[in-house]
Amino acid sequence: MDFSYTDEQESFRRELRAWLEENAPDGWLEDPELPDDDAERVEFLRDWQRTLADGGWAGVHWPEEYGGRGASLIEQTIYREEMARINAPPQINLIGINLIAPTLIEVGTEAQKQRFLPKILSAEEIWCQGYSEPEAGSDVASLTTSAEPAGDGEWRIDGQKIWTSYAHVADWCFLVARTDDSGTKHEGLTAFLVEMDQDAISTEPIHQPHDDRTFNQVYFDDAVATDDRVVGEVDQGWDVVMTLSAFEHGSTSIYSIEQRYLDLLEYCRTETRNGTPLIERDRVRQRLADFDARIQAAKAAHRRNVSKQMETGTPGPEGSMDLLVSDELRHDLLNFAVNLRGPAAALWENGHNAFDDTSGYIRSYGAWIAAGTGDIQRNIIGERVLGLPKDDKSKTSHRSE
Amino acid sequence: MDARLTDEHERVQETAREFIESEGGIDLARRQIDGENVVDDLWNELADLDYTAITVPLEYDGFGEGMVYLAALLEVAGRYALPGPLPETAAVAVPLIRDLGTEDQRSRFLPSVADGDLRMSVAVYDDETEPLPGGIRMGAERRGDEGTTEFRLEGTKTLVPYAAETDVVIVAARTREGQGYDGVSLFAVETDHDAVEATRMDSLDWARPMYELSIDGLTVGEDALLGPLHGGGSALVTAMDRFSVAGTAMLVGAADRAVELSVEYGTEREQYGQPIGRFQAVKHRTADMWVDMQSARSLVYYAAWALDEDEPDAARAAAATKAFAADRLHRVFGDDIWNHGGMGFTWDHDAHIYLKQAKSWRNFLGSPEANRDRLIDARLAAERNR
Missing domain, CATH: 1.20.140.10 (Butyryl-CoA Dehydrogenase, subunit A, domain 3)
Structure with a gap:
C-alpha cells in the first residue's frame, strides 16, 4: 500500500505547475476573477480553453493521437489538484472534454472522431448534452423525444429537452432520442450528434436560483440529423448512455472542494468577530475540523478508487460514492461559509460572481441534483454495490407508466 | 501510488477469517460476554498463526510489519469483535518497546511477544472522567543512591484494557511536575507482582473488559523505564x-x-x-x-x-x-x-x-x-x- 506519488508523477505536476505560471490568464494567480458580462465571460472561457489546448493541457486524459496526453488516472488526479490550487477558470467545453469526447473515442466512428474531437478540444465547437426531458428526469430511459427516418439518410427529431447546460451557446448537442417505442424503455433509444444551428431548434434559458441562466429548455421541431451522426448502433443508445455515464461518475471535484476549504480556513484566521479571530472560536474550529476530516476521507477514498481503476480500467459504481460525498460536502461547506459571514449572510457576497460563496451555496443545491440526484446515487449504491432489491418500476416499459 | 491492500494483506485477511470462523466466529465474543475467559486459548492460536509477531522486528523473531498490515488483520478481528489484547500488544506496546527500548528491554520482551508467551496492555488514565493528558496523575518517585536508580510507583490506574489477562502493562506516570505530557515517563510493569492488582470494572463492552490497576508502592529498577526520563x-x-x-x-x-x-x-x-x-x-x-x-x-x-x-x-x-x-x-x-x-x-x-x-x-x-x-x-x- 502506497499513497504517495512517484517521481515521474511529481514531474508531471511540476511541468503543469510551470506551464500554469506562464499561461494562466493575466492577473489570475493574484486575483482570480471572471468577467461579469455573460458574452464576455463566454469569450474569456473559450480563450482559456484554447490556451489549454495549445499547451496540450485541455484533454490530458485523451489518447495522444487525438491531442491528449494519455494521462493515467493518477496523473488526472494531479491535474485536478493543480487546477484547484490556482482556482483555475473552468473549461467551457467541459461536457465535451470529459463526457462526449471520451464516449466518441470509445464507441464513435473514425470519421466522427476526426470531425469532432479537434474542435471539442479547442472549444471551437461547444457541446451540450440532451438527455433530460420534462417527463424524464431521474428516469431518463423513459424519454420520448423521437427521431424518425425521413429518407435520404436523414432523421427528423421532435421533442423537448430540459436542464441542458450551455445549450444557449452550444454548437452541437449529444442527443438521445427514441427511435423505436415497441419494446421496454431501455430499448429503442439512439444517440445522435445534432447541429444546434438550425431553425428547427430553439432554446429558452431557465432562470436559476443563483441568478444565472446556464440551463436551458431546448425544443426540437423537425430538426435534422444525418445517418453519419448516429453514435453506436441505432436502437442501442442505452449502451451509449451507460458508457457516457461511467465517465460522468469517474471524475471527482474533491480537490476543488479542498481548495475552497483552505480558502475558508484562511478567512477564519484573518476575520474577527467582536475582536476575536473566527479561528479561535471553539464552534468554528470544531466545524472546520469536521470538514477537514471529511475531505481527507474523501481524498483517501478517491485514491483507493483510482488505484483500483488503474487495474480494472473502468470506473465502478463506487464513483457514486465520490459524487454523493462531494456534492454533500460542498453544500455543507458553502452553507457554513455563508453562515460565518455574520449578519452579512443576508447579502449577496460580491456581485454574485462565480467565486462568490453565496452563489456557490445556492448553486450547490443544483449540483446535488445534476448527474443523478443524491437519492439516485444512494439507489445505485444500494442496488449495484450492495445488491439490495431493485425497485419494480425500473424494469417496466416507458409506455406502461 | 497504489492505495489498495496488497495481495498479501488480502491473503492474511482471508486466512484470519477462516480461522476465526472455524473457532466459532462472533460466538467467541459472546462466550467472553457470558463470563468465560476465551483469551488464553485464543491467544495461543493467534500466536500459532504468527499474528502476535506481526509488528515485532525481524531481529526479534517477528515479521517487522507495520500498522497497515496490522490494520488489515484487525479489520477481520473487528468483524467478530474478537476478544484479546491484540491492539494493545501489537499496535501499542511492541512499537513503543521497538522505538524506545534498550537492547536489553527489546530482547527481554519482543521475542516472547512474538512467540505468544507475553501479552501486554497499556495504562494511561488515573481518573476516568479526566481526559488526557491531565488524566495522567500517577507519580513515580525517583530514588536510589549512586550507581542505582529506582522508581517507586504508587496509585491506581483506571480503564486498563485486559489488565488481568496481560503479563506486562506499560504505565504512564509523572516523574516530575509538568504541564500536559511534559514530565511523563513510561514504565514496563509486570502484573504478577504482589504490589500490583487488577480489579475488573463494570465495562460497557463486556467483550473488551476494562480494569483498575492498583499499584501499591511498587519499586522498579531503571530497566523498567521505557525511553527518556520525563520525556515519554x-x-x-x-x-x-x-x-x-x-x-x-x-x-x-x-x-x-x-x-x-x-x-x-x-x-x-x-x-x-x-x-x-x-x-x-x-x-x-x-x-x-x-x-x-x-x-x-x-x-x-x-x-x-x-x-x-x-x-x-x-x-x-x-x-x-x-x-x-x-x-x-x-x-x-x-x-x-x-x-x-x-x-x-x-x-x-x-x-x-x-x-x-x-x-x-x-x-x-x-x-x-x-x-x-x-x-x-x-x-x-x-x-x-x-
Whole structure:
C-alpha cells in the first residue's frame, strides 16, 4: 500500500505547475476573477480553453493521437489538484472534454472522431448534452423525444429537452432520442450528434436560483440529423448512455472542494468577530475540523478508487460514492461559509460572481441534483454495490407508466 | 501510488477469517460476554498463526510489519469483535518497546511477544472522567543512591484494557511536575507482582473488559523505564495514535459486517408484500452506512500508512480518523439495529455488541471533539509552513 506519488508523477505536476505560471490568464494567480458580462465571460472561457489546448493541457486524459496526453488516472488526479490550487477558470467545453469526447473515442466512428474531437478540444465547437426531458428526469430511459427516418439518410427529431447546460451557446448537442417505442424503455433509444444551428431548434434559458441562466429548455421541431451522426448502433443508445455515464461518475471535484476549504480556513484566521479571530472560536474550529476530516476521507477514498481503476480500467459504481460525498460536502461547506459571514449572510457576497460563496451555496443545491440526484446515487449504491432489491418500476416499459 | 491492500494483506485477511470462523466466529465474543475467559486459548492460536509477531522486528523473531498490515488483520478481528489484547500488544506496546527500548528491554520482551508467551496492555488514565493528558496523575518517585536508580510507583490506574489477562502493562506516570505530557515517563510493569492488582470494572463492552490497576508502592529498577526520563510524552502521543487507528480498524471491520447484516435482512425480510430493502428509507440508510464505513476505512488505511512511513501529516491523519469515525461508525451500528426492527433490538442480534464497542472507543484516548481540536491545530501549522 502506497499513497504517495512517484517521481515521474511529481514531474508531471511540476511541468503543469510551470506551464500554469506562464499561461494562466493575466492577473489570475493574484486575483482570480471572471468577467461579469455573460458574452464576455463566454469569450474569456473559450480563450482559456484554447490556451489549454495549445499547451496540450485541455484533454490530458485523451489518447495522444487525438491531442491528449494519455494521462493515467493518477496523473488526472494531479491535474485536478493543480487546477484547484490556482482556482483555475473552468473549461467551457467541459461536457465535451470529459463526457462526449471520451464516449466518441470509445464507441464513435473514425470519421466522427476526426470531425469532432479537434474542435471539442479547442472549444471551437461547444457541446451540450440532451438527455433530460420534462417527463424524464431521474428516469431518463423513459424519454420520448423521437427521431424518425425521413429518407435520404436523414432523421427528423421532435421533442423537448430540459436542464441542458450551455445549450444557449452550444454548437452541437449529444442527443438521445427514441427511435423505436415497441419494446421496454431501455430499448429503442439512439444517440445522435445534432447541429444546434438550425431553425428547427430553439432554446429558452431557465432562470436559476443563483441568478444565472446556464440551463436551458431546448425544443426540437423537425430538426435534422444525418445517418453519419448516429453514435453506436441505432436502437442501442442505452449502451451509449451507460458508457457516457461511467465517465460522468469517474471524475471527482474533491480537490476543488479542498481548495475552497483552505480558502475558508484562511478567512477564519484573518476575520474577527467582536475582536476575536473566527479561528479561535471553539464552534468554528470544531466545524472546520469536521470538514477537514471529511475531505481527507474523501481524498483517501478517491485514491483507493483510482488505484483500483488503474487495474480494472473502468470506473465502478463506487464513483457514486465520490459524487454523493462531494456534492454533500460542498453544500455543507458553502452553507457554513455563508453562515460565518455574520449578519452579512443576508447579502449577496460580491456581485454574485462565480467565486462568490453565496452563489456557490445556492448553486450547490443544483449540483446535488445534476448527474443523478443524491437519492439516485444512494439507489445505485444500494442496488449495484450492495445488491439490495431493485425497485419494480425500473424494469417496466416507458409506455406502461 | 497504489492505495489498495496488497495481495498479501488480502491473503492474511482471508486466512484470519477462516480461522476465526472455524473457532466459532462472533460466538467467541459472546462466550467472553457470558463470563468465560476465551483469551488464553485464543491467544495461543493467534500466536500459532504468527499474528502476535506481526509488528515485532525481524531481529526479534517477528515479521517487522507495520500498522497497515496490522490494520488489515484487525479489520477481520473487528468483524467478530474478537476478544484479546491484540491492539494493545501489537499496535501499542511492541512499537513503543521497538522505538524506545534498550537492547536489553527489546530482547527481554519482543521475542516472547512474538512467540505468544507475553501479552501486554497499556495504562494511561488515573481518573476516568479526566481526559488526557491531565488524566495522567500517577507519580513515580525517583530514588536510589549512586550507581542505582529506582522508581517507586504508587496509585491506581483506571480503564486498563485486559489488565488481568496481560503479563506486562506499560504505565504512564509523572516523574516530575509538568504541564500536559511534559514530565511523563513510561514504565514496563509486570502484573504478577504482589504490589500490583487488577480489579475488573463494570465495562460497557463486556467483550473488551476494562480494569483498575492498583499499584501499591511498587519499586522498579531503571530497566523498567521505557525511553527518556520525563520525556515519554511524545512517544506516548504517537502510541495513542496507533492505538486509536487500530481500534478504528476493528470498528471498520465490524461496520462492514453490519452493512452485510442490513443487506441480508433487507433482501430476505418482507413486509407489505415486498423485501424491505426495496424501500428507499432502508436502502438509503444502508447506502449511507456503506459510505460512512468506506470513508472510515479509507482514513484508517491512510493514517496507518502515514504512521508507518513517518509522514509529516501522520498525527493529523490519526486525529482525522478518530474525529470522523467515532460517531459515524457508532451510527452505522445504530442504523443496523433500526434496519432490523424488533429483531435488531435483541441480545441475539450482533449489532449491540458492535454498538457498545464503538461507544467504548468513542472518548477513550481522546474524544472526537478533542481530536478535532488537534486536527485543526495541525492543519493550521501545516498551512503556515507551506
